Amino acid sequence: MTARRIAVVLKGYPRLSETFIAQEILALERRGIGLDIWSLRRPTDRFRHPMHEAIRAPVAYLPEYLRDDPRRVLRGLAWACRQRSFAALLRVFLKDLRRDPTASRLRRLGQALVLAREVSPEVAHFHVHFLHTPGSVARYAALLSARGWSFSAHAKDIWTTPDWELTEKLADAQWGVTCTRDGLARLDALGPGRTRLAYHGLDLARFPAAPADRPPRDGRDPEAPLKLLCVGRLVAKKGHDDLFAALGALPAGLQWRLDLIGAGELRAELERLARERGLAARITFHGALPQPAIIVAMREADLFVLPTKPAEGGDRDGLPNVLMEAASQELPVLATAFAGTPEFITDGTHGILVPPGEPKALADAMTALFSDPEKRRRLGRAARARLVQDFSEDAGIDLIAAALARSAGIALPAREDAA
Template identity: 75%
Template sequence: MKPARVAVVLKGYPRLSETFIAQELLALERRGLPLEIWSLRRPTDRARHPMHTQIQAPVAYLPEYLRDAPLRVLAGLVAALRRPRFPALLTLFARDFRRDPTASRIRRLGQALVLARELPADVAHLHVHFLHTPASVARYAALLTGRGWSFSAHAKDIWTTPDWDLREKLTDAVWGVTCTRDGLARLDHLAPGRTLLAYHGLDLSRFPAPPATRAPRDGSDPAAPLRLLCVGRLVAKKGHDDLIDAVAALPASLHWRLDLIGNGETRRALEAQVEARGLSARVSFRGSLAQPDVIAAMREADLFVLPTKPAPGGDRDGLPNVLMEAASQALPILATGFAGTPEFLTDGVHGVLVPPGEPAALAAALERLAGEPALRRRFGEAARARLVQDFSEEAAIDLIAGRLRASAGLGAAASASEQELSACAS
């Protein structure tokens, strides 16, 4: 008999911006977890991280739009009609639809019907990343098939999903984790004790040692400008517009260059902002890059800048993995003291944190750090030490692997890691 498997439900796979998910999948496989991946969307990124080629789990794609695969949806519906739990699913869906009467809600039901029909019999448990739409699909499919489901909550899903939806999913799931104390506080407010803290951490074996030295550039030499780097999707919550305003406010005597790695919905607006500020010769939009290229850019940079802030719709970051990646290269960090970032970096110890949404404060910090290469070096070394000591991926992966094993009937949970992480959350 084949061993039981765990189906991991994702919104899209693979995605360059979700290195934390790829890292987790690879680590779980290396611990012997038999996985398969079910994605609500097909990939849109042209490149892939090396981790994606190392992950062995088979990948299946649900119909992103029901009209694109009517026969799969119809087959899912016919199969569902024969299941004894179908009336319970209809009751749950009707209750959800009354509060969220959208096409998206109908689409999630259709995807769940397809998933329920096409899941292999040896799949014993569903685990979903993100508590918004992917969790709706996983929850409906789990109810229909009589399986349990669990979740990993991250950022946007925590802060933009309605309270009623979060509360009911938290109560319904067998267990769940989230990656910041900031997010944990919101989830515990809605459903106390249903979620554990599990920082993503970083698998340092995948990264080179930091550069032995960095040039002490201070922006005084036009032939050797200060090299600034920002990595993140071009979306409102990353604060790129504040960064552009900040560099525009730097004194003319300070020579600098800024590389922006990432793509997204705000790119055209940001390009227009750069042009309007007369910064086109200094700011480079490099698009989405695979992780080795991102790390290479970090090794060449003098300062990493990530000014995250709340987006207009309430979206916000968790603890951005790029901060830990920058720390892996002892690259000094200037960020905002917002969301999960202060859980990793202490202002004045591991880097510099400024208030979110304040370009003037960001500009002042940039100017100060530009003129103090030795201070930048100390911050970079301190951030790396913090990463190595407190943000290894081991504890979180041990917890998640143990929970998945128990849920799929593959073995006992990793109680020691769970107790350790629970203590951290309290």
């Protein structure tokens, strides 16, 4: 009997900013599930994480724009016209197109035609990361090829997709998961009982033990400035503008340096903002880096800062994995009480949380933490204990692996055999 497989549909693969997806794919493979990866676009990052090298799943790329490979799209259309479910697909698509008459909607249909035609006969089920555009491709391809589909919803897809579209996708999918209670509440309001909570967690085996100790820097010595670290894409929802405003409001005598890791559309604007505020000499823009380099930076830093907030159009974070990565190294965290962050960090216990969009509160919290190395040490240790006790990778992966196995008719090997 041919082994059944799962087709994992992604917007882009591999992506440095989506370590949580790579971690999940690798963990599912280790559970004994055969995967094929289908990406809507080719990667643009210069680096790859070690996890990407460990993943065995074959990767196929759909034409990002239909004009990129019109013959492939036409072959998909010709094949689709011969399928019994083509009329049903057209009804669903035309209904969507009336409410969303965009080139993007047409592109998703074309990609779905290619996917449905080219996917391996061994694939018994589609699983998609993100419910917005990737969810449309997976939904159309599943309908056309008479397969089931499921989803992992994360952040932007939950908060920026129209209610009508989320409602219909939730009704069509066999099941889904999301990574925060915040997101689960929104999805449950539109499709009760269709989604379960599955935190990404962290595979601690991939991380070194936390540093034995950190220098008790307090920002008073010009020769030993406090080292701040922020890791996140340079996009509005990460709140870098608030971070720069807070840094500009710190007492003049405090000595600090900021390492900013991440790439994105706002880099030029943020570099200009740093110059205008007189901060440029203290901030290093590193761009996107692979995970080993990020862990080195976390081990050398004194404080991790991530002031996420809602962006224009409703985009927002889920539970940023970098917070858990910082906790793995006992690096104290200063963040905002927003989205999924308070589900991991309790203010004053596992880190410090301030209201989103309030640079003064951020500056006051930084000033207090600068002068208290012992508190930083205590917060870092508590965050790691929280991570180990409640946010290991296993619980979420066990839930997803079992659901995928049921949907695809796969018999999972015993855990020790899968490993």
